[in-house]
Amino acid sequence: MRIATYNIWNHDTSWQKRIEAICQEVKRIDADVIALQEVRSYEEGSVAHDISETTGYPFCVFHPYPDSPDEGLAFLSKFPLSSVEAIWEEDVEESNFCATRVTFTLGGQEWGLTNVHLNWRSVSIRERQMAAVRGWLHKGRQKSVEVLCGDFNDNPQSSIYQDLSDGGWSDVIMFVGEEARPTLDVKHNPYLQSSHLEQPERYDWILFRSEWSEIEVQHVDVFGDVRTSKNVIPSDHYGVMVDFTVN
Numbered sequence: 001m002r003i004a005t006y007n008i009w010n011h012d013t014s015w016q017k018r019i020e021a022i023c024q025e026v027k028r029i030d031a032d033v034i035a036l037q038e039v040r041s042y043e044e045g046s047v048a049h050d051i052s053e054t055t056g057y058p059f060c061v062f063h064p065y066p067d068s069p070d071e072g073l074a075f076l077s078k079f080p081l082s083s084v085e086a087i088w089e090e091d092v093e094e095s096n097f098c099a100t101r102v103t104f105t106l107g108g109q110e111w112g113l114t115n116v117h118l119n120w121r122s123v124s125i126r127e128r129q130m131a132a133v134r135g136w137l138h139k140g141r142q143k144s145v146e147v148l149c150g151d152f153n154d155n156p157q158s159s160i161y162q163d164l165s166d167g168g169w170s171d172v173i174m175f176v177g178e179e180a181r182p183t184l185d186v187k188h189n190p191y192l193q194s195s196h197l198e199q200p201e202r203y204d205w206i207l208f209r210s211e212w213s214e215i216e217v218q219h220v221d222v223f224g225d226v227r228t229s230k231n232v233i234p235s236d237h238y239g240v241m242v243d244f245t246v247n
Contacts, residue, residue: 001106001246003113004031005149005204006224006239008047010038010071013191014232019047021234023054025224026076029241033104035115036074037151048074063100073100073115073150080104087136095125096132099150103143107246109212112143116150118160126153130160134167145215149206151237156180156202169207172242175217183222183238191236206242218243 008022026034040047041064052060057076063086064072075081087099099116116133119125130152137146148169154160156171165171173180182200186192206220222238 001244002029002031002033002241003147003149003206003244004029004034004223004239004241005037005115005151005206006034007037007117007151007204007235007237008039009191009235009237010040011191011236017230017232018234019050021228021230021232022224023051024228024230025234025239026051027055029223029239031076031241032079033075033077033102033113034239035113035149036076037115037117039072039074041070041072046072046074048076052076061100061102065097067094067097073117075100075102075113075115077102077104079106082110087133090136090139092132092136093128095119096129098129099133099136101137101141107214109144109246111145111147112137112141113147113149116148116152118151118153120153123154123159126158126160127163130163144212145208145210147206147208149204149240151204153203156205161205164207168209170209172206172208172217172220176220178220181222181225181238183240184236185225185238188225189233189236189238191233204237204240206240208244214247216245216247218245 046062048062059077062074082103088097101114183204185200224234225238
């Protein structure tokens, strides 16, 4: 079972080449479910639907932000989805419009997958957003396996990461004995040469928690970190993927 997360960067820079490169990467990693952030929308649909059609994913879900409908969050899935929802369908403040969620059944167990994109400007806003997401998930949404992923716009030394760890969420990178690679690479990604970051950072995470003992983390990797046949890096972020083994 492969799950991935990818911020595809809603920006006009080399857009046509980049969207073709994004499709190449999405098809290459062949995730079972992939969560996308910064998904551009337009009158006829969204970039997520274009990626889905190009890469052959049978199920595509896109939620535009109510306060900024030209962009949103999306999922591509090989599995039928049992439910689909967005945090803004609840009574939450507009500043907390930051998460969507799908559920599906695999191996006889229910899985919940939540996709977040937190605010990049302010630590305090991110903390409030993550508190809202945690509260949202606790309202009868807990499944046998819960996966939380996306662009958290913060590093693993942050208060958000610590609060999630204290709440029982486990970073998949901790289970594989591999070095955690950055997803915002100011040294090698050409789109980040003028970034405010001083060093490469890992802002894109996949975390999980499970009461089911039959699930293991097998492999974790980044993708989208090399130039494709279109001679472009697909995004300013690298994606993250994890392979879960279901025994």
